[in-house]
Amino acid sequence: FNLIMGKEECKTMLDALNKVTACYRHLVIALGSTSDSQNLREELKKTRKKAQELAVANRTKLTSLLKDKTISKEDRAEYERLWVLFSSCMELLEVDMKRSLEIAQDFPLKVPTRHLIQTGMTGSTTTVAARAMSVQNMKYEADSNIDTADLRDLQAEITQVSQMMEEMEMKVQVMKVQVAPWAVEAKQEAGAELKSNMSVGNSSVGSREAGFASICAVIGFFVIVIVALVLGYLVVNM
Amino acid sequence: MTINTLAKGGCHREQMACFRKMEKVIVAMQDPDMGMKMRNQRLLITVIPHAMTGHDIITWLTHKYRISEEEALHLGNMLVKYGYIYPLKEPRCLVLRPDESPYRFQTPYFWTSTRWPASELDYAIYLAKKNIRKQGELMEYEKERYSLLHKRINHTWDFVVMQAREQLRSSKQRRKADRIVLECQEQAYWLINRPPPGVNNVLDTGLERPNNFSCRVTLVSNFIIEACRKALGRNRVKSSICLEGFLKYSEQYLNHDPIMQGCLPSNPWISDDTAHWTMNAEIVPVPTRLRVERWSFSFTELLNDAMGRKEFMTYLEKEFSAENLYFWQACEDIRHGENSKIVEKVEDVYKNFLAPGAARWVNIDSKTMDKTLEGIKRPHRFVMDDAQMHIYFLMKKDSYPRYLKSDLYKNMLAKAIVPQETKKSVFPFMRRQRHSSPSPAQTATQAAEEEGLAKGAGANSAAGSHF
Numbered sequence: 001f002n003l004i005m006g007k008e009e010c011k012t013m014l015d016a017l018n019k020v021t022a023c024y025r026h027l028v029i030a031l032g033s034t035s036d037s038q039n040l041r042e043e044l045k046k047t048r049k050k051a052q053e054l055a056v057a058n059r060t061k062l063t064s065l066l067k068d069k070t071i072s073k074e075d076r077a078e079y080e081r082l083w084v085l086f087s088s089c090m091e092l093l094e095v096d097m098k099r100s101l102e103i104a105q106d107f108p109l110k111v112p113t114r115h116l117i118q119t120g121m122t123g124s125t126t127t128v129a130a131r132a133m134s135v136q137n138m139k140y141e142a143d144s145n146i147d148t149a150d151l152r153d154l155q156a157e158i159t160q161v162s163q164m165m166e167e168m169e170m171k172v173q174v175m176k177v178q179v180a181p182w183a184v185e186a187k188q189e190a191g192a193e194l195k196s197n198m199s200v201g202n203s204s205v206g207s208r209e210a211g212f213a214s215i216c217a218v219i220g221f222f223v224i225v226i227v228a229l230v231l232g233y234l235v236v237n238m
Numbered sequence: 239m240t241i242n243t244l245a246k247g248g249c250h251r252e253q254m255a256c257f258r259k260m261e262k263v264i265v266a267m268q269d270p271d272m273g274m275k276m277r278n279q280r281l282l283i284t285v286i287p288h289a290m291t292g293h294d295i296i297t298w299l300t301h302k303y304r305i306s307e308e309e310a311l312h313l314g315n316m317l318v319k320y321g322y323i324y325p326l327k328e329p330r331c332l333v334l335r336p337d338e339s340p341y342r343f344q345t346p347y348f349w350t351s352t353r354w355p356a357s358e359l360d361y362a363i364y365l366a367k368k369n370i371r372k373q374g375e376l377m378e379y380e381k382e383r384y385s386l387l388h389k390r391i392n393h394t395w396d397f398v399v400m401q402a403r404e405q406l407r408s409s410k411q412r413r414k415a416d417r418i419v420l421e422c423q424e425q426a427y428w429l430i431n432r433p434p435p436g437v438n439n440v441l442d443t444g445l446e447r448p449n450n451f452s453c454r455v456t457l458v459s460n461f462i463i464e465a466c467r468k469a470l471g472r473n474r475v476k477s478s479i480c481l482e483g484f485l486k487y488s489e490q491y492l493n494h495d496p497i498m499q500g501c502l503p504s505n506p507w508i509s510d511d512t513a514h515w516t517m518n519a520e521i522v523p524v525p526t527r528l529r530v531e532r533w534s535f536s537f538t539e540l541l542n543d544a545m546g547r548k549e550f551m552t553y554l555e556k557e558f559s560a561e562n563l564y565f566w567q568a569c570e571d572i573r574h575g576e577n578s579k580i581v582e583k584v585e586d587v588y589k590n591f592l593a594p595g596a597a598r599w600v601n602i603d604s605k606t607m608d609k610t611l612e613g614i615k616r617p618h619r620f621v622m623d624d625a626q627m628h629i630y631f632l633m634k635k636d637s638y639p640r641y642l643k644s645d646l647y648k649n650m651l652a653k654a655i656v657p658q659e660t661k662k663s664v665f666p667f668m669r670r671q672r673h674s675s676p677s678p679a680q681t682a683t684q685a686a687e688e689e690g691l692a693k694g695a696g697a698n699s700a701a702g703s704h705f
Contacts, residue, residue, distance in 0.1 A: 015400070022404035029420070032346035034288065085397040088359060092401070099354060103346045115268045118276060118288035119345045120419040127411035169459055214283070 006065055007075070010082050013061060017054040017086070021093050023047055023132030026125070028100045032107040033119040041109065042140050043129035044100055045150055050133055051093055052157060058086050059168060090165055097158050104151055254352045257320065263313075264322050264343065267298065274298050279326060279340055284415045289326060289340045296336050311336060319440055320350045324426035332429065342419075348427040350441065356431035359394070362387040364428055366402035379435050490535060494528050502526075502657040509660065517657055520544045527654040534642050537634040541566075549650060553641045561598035562629050562637070565591045569626035573619055584617040592625075602628050 024047045030040055065071070065079050107116060126138045267274045275298075279289040292314070299310035314334040317323045318341070325331065326340040334341070365384045369376055376384065388395060409417055433439050493499050503513050517526055525545050533540040533549075540546040547563070554560040568591070572583045591600050592610065602610070606624045613621040641647055 018397070018400045019404050019408075022401055023408045025405065026408045029345055029347045029423070035416070081393075081396065084393050085400070088394040088397040089401070091359065095354065095357075099347060102353075107346065113270065115265045117264065117268055117343050117346060118274075119343050119423070120279070120286045120288040121345070121416045122287060123413045123416045125412070128408050131408055131411055166459065 006061075007078060010058070010061055010065065010079070013054060013058050014082060014086060014089070017051065017058055017089055020047060020051045020054060020132045021089050021096075023128050024051055024093065025096050026128050027132075028096050028103070030121060030125055031100055031103040033117050033121050035119075035121040035123065035125060036107065036109070036116050037124075038109060039138075039140055040125055041104065041150060043125060043132075043138065044104075045153070046138075047129055047132045048093075048097060048100075048154075048157065052161065055090060055093070055161070055164065059164065062086060087165070087168060090161070090168070094158070094161050094165060097154065097161060101151060101154050101158060104154070257350055257352065260317060260320060260322055261349065263299075263317065266302065267343075272302070277340075279342075281418070284418065286415045286419060289342055291338045291340060292335045293337055295323070295334065295341065307336075319430075321426060321430040322349060324422065326422070329422065329425055330429060330434070342422070344426060345423055348423055350430060352441075355441075356428075358387060358391055359398070361428065361432055362391060362395075362398045363402050363405065364424060366398050367406055370402060370406060377434070383432070494532060500659075502659050504660040511660065513657065517655075521548075524653060524655050525650070527651070527656045530647075530651050530654045533647075537630075537638050540638070549646065550637075550641060553644060553646050554637060556646075557637065557640075559637060561591065561600055562633050564598055565600045566626060566629050566633070569622040569629075572622055573626075577619075580619055581617050584614055584621060587622065588614055600625075600629055601632075 024044070027040060027044050027047060030036060031044070062079060062083050066076070066083065071079070107114070130136065130138050266272075274290050275294050276288050276290055279286045295314045295317075296307060296310045299305065299313055300307055303310075303313075305313070311334065314323075318325065318332050318334045321332075322344055323334075323341045324344055325333075325335075326342055328339075361383070365376065365380055365387065368380070369384065391398070409420055412420070430440060496505065501514050503517075504511050506512050506514050516522075518529065521544060529543065529545075533543065533546045540550055547567075551560060551563055554563050565587070568583070568587050572580060572587065575583065590596055590598055592602075592607070592614075593599075602625050606628050610622065610625045
C-alpha cells in the first residue's frame with residue numbers, strides 16, 4: 001500500500017513541478033517585452049521559489065524510493081522513468097532561470113527610460129502566475145529593489161539549482177542509485193498527446209473553436225435583438 | 239554578463255558579436271522619442287499593437303545611421319533573417335520588403351543566441367504543442383522530425399507530452415491577442431532555429447559545427463574528471479622562460495617581418511608591384527639576403543626552404559654525407575604522401591638506405607635500426623619516424639653548424655641581393671599606391687581629382703604669372 005501511495009505521490013509532485021515549470025517559461029518569455037513590469041518580476045520570483053521547493057521535495061522523495069532495495073523491478077523501472085522526467089524538468093528550469101537573469105539584467109526596470117521591446121504583448125501575466133502558485137489571485141508587495149537584490153537572489157538560486165543537478169547526477173552515478181536514462185522507455189507513443197484530448201479537452205482543442213464559438217455567440221445575439229425589435233414593433237402597432 | 243554559464247562539460251559560450259550589435263539596433267528602435275513608428279495590426283476582431291511596416295524600418299535605419307537606402311535594406315534584411323523582427327503576413331518568408339508589409343519585434347527570450355542554442359527537448363515540446371493545436375496536421379518535414387525526436391529522446395518523451403500540455407494550458411490564461419502574438423513568436427523562433435528543409439540555416443557555422451547534442455543525457459561529470467587529470471599531468475613551462483624565448487624570437491625575426499619592417503622592394507598589396515614575390519619565389523637564380531640569413535636561424539628554416547635544401551645538399555655532397563639528406567627527404571615523402579604508395583615507398587627506402595650494403599647506407603644506431611626493421615614488416619605512414627628523427631638530429635648537430643661556417647654559405651650570403659626600395663612618387667597627390675587595386679568608382683574619382691587639380695594648378699600658375 002505504501003508503495004502505491006509513494007508512486008501516486010511522486011506523480012502528483014512531478015505534475016506540480018511540471019506545471020510550475022511551464023508557467024515559469026511563459027513568464028520568462030514576457031521578460032524584456034512590453035508585458036514586463038514590476039509585477040512580472042515579482043511573479044517570476046514567487047514562481048521560481050515554488051519551483052525550487054517542489055524540486056527539492058521531488059528529489060528527496062525519488063532518491064529515497066530509488067535507494068530502497070526492496071522494491072520490485074517494475075516499480076523500480078517506474079521510479080527510474082520518473083527520475084528521468086524529473087531531471088529533464090530541472091534542465092528546462094535551470095536554463096530558464098539563467099536566461100531570466102540575463103534578460104532581467106539587460107532590461108532593468110528602475111531606470112529613467114525603459115527600452116522594453118514592443119512585441120505586441122501588452123496583457124498582464126497575473127493569471128499565469130496564479131496558476132503556477134495554485135491561488136485564485138496574486139498578491140503583490142511593492143518591492144523597490146527588484147532590479148538589484150532580487151537579481152542577486154536569483155543568482156544564488158541558480159547556483160543552488162545547478163549544484164542540486166550535479167548532485168543528482170553524482171548520486172545516480174556514485175551512490176548506486178543506478179538510473180540509466182537511455183534504458184527508460186516512454187509510456188506514450190508518438191502522437192499520444194492527441195489521444196487524450198478528452199481530458200485536456202476544452203483548453204487545447206478550443207483555441208480554434210473558441211473563435212468560432214465567439215462568432216456564433218455574436219450572431220446569436222444579433223438574431224435575438226432583431227427578433228426583439230420585430231416583436232416590439234408588432235406590439236407597438238397592435 | 240555576470241553569470242557564469244560554465245555548464246558541466248560545456249564550454250563558456252559567448253554571444254556572437256554580430257548578434258550583440260543587432261540587439262543594440264533593436265533596443266535603439268524602442269526609444270520612445272527617436273524610435274520606430276508603431277501601428278496597430280487589425281485581425282478579425284482583435285487589435286494587436288506594435289506592428290511596423292517594412293518601409294518604416296528602412297526609413298528609420300537610413301535616418302539613424304545615415305546610410306544609403308540600399309544598405310538600410312540589407313541591414314533590415316539581416317534583422318529579419320536572424321529573427322529579431324518577424325513578418326506578420328508571410329511568416330515563412332524571412333525577407334524585409336520595403337513596402338507596407340507588417341513586421342513585429344521578437345521578444346528577447348526568442349532572440350537568436352549562440353549562448354543559448356535551441357535544444358532538442360524544446361523543439362520536441364514545440365512540435366508536440368503544435369500537434370495538439372493542429373490535431374495532428376503538421377507539415378511533412380515536421381512530422382519526420384517529430385518521429386525522429388521521438389526515437390532519439392524517447393526516454394524523456396513522457397515529459398515532452400506533459401510539458402507541452404501544461405504550456406498550452408498556461409497560455410490559455412492570457413487574453414486572445416497575447417496568445418496570437420505568442421504563437422507567432424514561437425513559430426518565428428523555430429523557423430530560424432530549425433529551418434524547413436531547403437531553407438538556408440542562418441546559424442550554420444560551416445564545417446566547425448558546434449555539437450550541441452552532448453547535453454546532460456550523457457553523464458558528463460566523469461569526462462570532466464578525466465580532462466582535469468590530463469590537464470594536471472601536462473608539461474608546463476615557466477612563463478619567465480617562455481617569455482624570454484618569445485622575446486628572442488621576436489628580436490631575431492624583427493627584420494624579416496614584412497609588417498614590422500616593410501618589405502623590399504615594395505609591398506605588393508599597396509604598390510601593385512609583384513617584384514617582392516618574384517624575388518622570393520621557390521627557386522630563383524639569386525636569393526635575397528634576408529632569405530639566406532634566415533637559413534642560419536635554425537635548421538628547420540633551412541630545410542623548409544627549397545633553395546636552402548638544394549644548397550645544403552651541394553654542401554653535403556662535398557662532405558660525402560649526402561645520403562642523410564636523401565634519406566630524410568624520402569621519409570618526409572612517406573609521411574606526407576599518398577596512402578596507396580606507402581608500402582612501395584617503404585620498400586624503396588629499405589633497399590636504398592637501410593639494407594646492409596645499400597648504395598646510400600645511413601648510419602643509424604642499432605636500437606633504432608632494429609625497431610625500424612621490425613616496423614617495416616607492417617609498414618605504415620609513421621614507421622620511419624624514429625630513424626628520420628635520428629638522422630635529423632645527426633645533421634643538425636654535425637653538418638649544419640659546419641655548413642654555416644663553410645665558404646659555400648658565406649659566398650651565398652655575399653652574392654645575395656638586397657632589393658632597392660622603390661622610390662615613393664614625388665607627387666604627393668598621386669595616391670595610386672595607397673589603394674590595393676583601383677575599383678572603377680575610384681578611378682573615376684581619381685580622374686576627376688586629377689583633372690580638378692590640373693585645372694587648379696593651371697589656374698594658379700596662370701594667376702601666379704600675373705604677378
